[in-house]
Amino acid sequence: MTSVVVSNLCRHFGAYKALDDISFAVEDGEFLTLLGPSGCGKSTTLTALAGLDRPTSGSIWINGQIMFDSSEGTFIDAQFRNLGLMFQSYALWPHMTVYKNLDFALELRKVRGQSAKKQIEEALEMVDMLAFIDRYPGELSGGQQQRVALARTLVYRPQLLLLDEPLSNLDAKLREKARVWLRDLQRKTGVTTIYVTHDQEEALSLSDRIIVMNKGRIVQADTPRNIYEQPADQFVADFVGASNLLNVTVRIDDRGEAKAIIDTDTALSLPPTLKGLLEGPAVLSIRPENIRLDSKPSAENAVRYTLRNTSYLGAREQVVVKVGDEELRVDTRGGAPKENGLLSIPGEAIRVFPGSTP
């Protein structure tokens, strides 16, 4: 069953288009992530879904109910949408105890007495925070506040959970733990979740599906694996996991074999699986971990390089090499590479997009 339908959503601030004709749907129980750099429109989409901001045009349906439709002039305010929204800052009310923070929503829904108490305890149990029920937010650590904030959005069983970068205020170690924990919790409750983040690792590990946004538009909507392995354009290729982007010229010979010409000395042969290739200028993308240094001349697409720079990163080494006039980033695990040598680029790791690098 489809839970959320967003159609042709636009949000303009004067001449600036924060959202430019966004359409997508979310399935019941799905974990969907809106991913993109700051200013891409992901948070604007979330506030529009929450009903905290009125979009310029388009429509939003949630669980078969109309929430916003510009053609009919309908707009249901956040107050009446019965959604759960969790903030980057958590926004726990500092003058209320954990219990009171959760109880406020129930009070507004006229759930009182024992049943309120039971619901609050259940929600806190779920996030492992029952022991802290009488504390004030100021007496909790960042990670604990984050759990309470989540319990606060779950306690009244909203029809949709909206999370706005909920992990970005945690330190790196805690963030990784919280990620696993959040994923489990979402599975357990089965609540449809829309998650906003600029952290691609978070998006890849948490989501059933990712919508990559840029400049107010949807660039690609797909599973994490497809987003990473089959980026739709050079923006996605570069934003989700880093990619080397090279300006090349595509030539297709009589036998239908395609080559990407980097300069007069260097050309890479492109695999026949690449679809929609056109002759002429294009952008070639290759991920740093797919380039192999110290290759044999017989290896696929073997090209001569000179070493520019190495950074030791513990588990791996990040290397910058020069091929012709272009610089390439390479991730390697094999210890320090040679000053000069051959590198190889597997054809199936290459993506080619029309246009030129920014």
Add this chain to the structure above:
Amino acid sequence: MVYTTTDDQQIVKQSSGRLIQTVITVGCILLISVALVPALIQLFLDKPLYYPDAQFTLSNLTRLFQDPEVTATFGATAWFCAVLVGLSMVLGVAFAILLGRTDLPMKETLNSILFWPLFLSPQVIGFGAILAYGPSGLITLWFESLTGVRGAWNLYSLSGMAIISAIAATPITTLYCIVAARQQDPNHDAAARVAGASPLRILCRISLPLMRPALIFAFIMNVVHALETLAIPLIIGSPVGIKLLTTMIYEKSMGAGGIPDYGLVAALAFSLMMLVGALFGLQRVMLRRSYRFISIGTRTGAMRVLKLGKWKWPVFALVVIYIVLAVLALVGAVALRSVTFVLSPFAPLMDVLTWQNYYDLLSIDVYRRSIVNTIMLSVIGAATGTILVAAVALVVQRSNYPLRRLLDAFAQLPRVIPGLIVGLGVFYASVYIPFLAPLRNTIWILLFAYLIRFLSSGYGIVSPALIQVTTDFDRAAKSIGAGWTTTMTRIVLPLSKHALLSCFVLLMVLITKEYSSAVFLMAAGSEVIGSTMLSLWLQGQTGPVAALAVLQILATGLMILIATRVLGVKFHD
């Protein structure tokens, strides 16, 4: 917990709270218009606005520049302002830097005493000045008997009253500059020191220029203060015939010598307001680029104090002399006069001691009434004022009400309306607007005027404090289903408790020492301490005035003590 969604959901199109937001906005705009609109109408009428045969005229405006009686006050007003502002700026900035940046001894104690005049009513400062430095004042006579020099100073002069008014204005300057002085990045002057600059050069080339936004703001607030000062010119200047714009307005509207000349008064009032308004406009333009003065980067370590070195004790002595002569002498003279029949260095103190003045306060109806009225007004006024301020600030800061920018502008407007003119405007309104007529000659008309007069002062405390409370709190409440009113009363207001308390105490203090908006509105039965002191003084009843003044000082002192020590309120940082 099995996850199920609740289905019983209400479909409502608009966010709640529109009705109450409209009531607050319209109410506030109407309230302030009450003080301005009748006065504006009066400006173009040739007779008092309640006369049925009043005709449209522009002569009130032309008389402003042609009437020799009016133009004669321009020079005096300008000189008065120049002396007042100049002195207040020099002293106030010096105190701000000494208290904020240097290793001056006993800073804490000096700090609290230097701010005293802020909480003294200017009348009390005026009375104190006359009792201490007037021709037969305690210190004047002492000085003359010690040195044999007569007439070393003349309090009853334009400069004399400007200097005394400057004592009242100096803490305003210090207040606006001390934060800027304290917040300076110590690295700025460390950098200058490394570059080889002497402390004095650092002060002139680095510290003072960095304080420029605060200096501009303090300067303009001083000019506004100077232009609207009424009490001291009235007490000191009027007996010897020195007239300023404000005293002129006062006398014209009191009908000295026949019918009150309301048309001219309205014209004077509006020209005063225009002047003040223009200054605020100027300030906005001048501070437009104030971000340039924001220190970049984190502040490292504790603030480095500027060492005074060998100047430490001489400077300390100068500050103490100032405090003794400008603050303690005035308050002391008033306090002494309140417990004596006469105050003179030639009458042995033991012979003239009496509690009579205080007995009078309790036994004579007018005095007792003005004390009771003042207490009632300060409590009720501060409470309603705080509610009004909070409501206005919430609509402006915490709603998407379409007219909230306009409301914001209106809430700041009373800052540019001198107290005298608020009183006058409310008086006109009470004559002109039928439903206000029953309030005339009661203390409730004063409440009305006070609410308008001090709206900006309270707003100035609550509004910035609200900005500190993140709107995520409201959005979180809204997202779980709370309406505007619920969100405001349950989340935002409890979180701004401190600011509301500060606002309440500030309004109480301001109302207790207020006189200028009350002078036109009080009648037999609705006297307040400020207005009673003024009329008693003009009648020559110095003793009871001194006793009332002491009472006023004690009351405001007690409020501030309770607020700062017990409730932890901060009026300045």
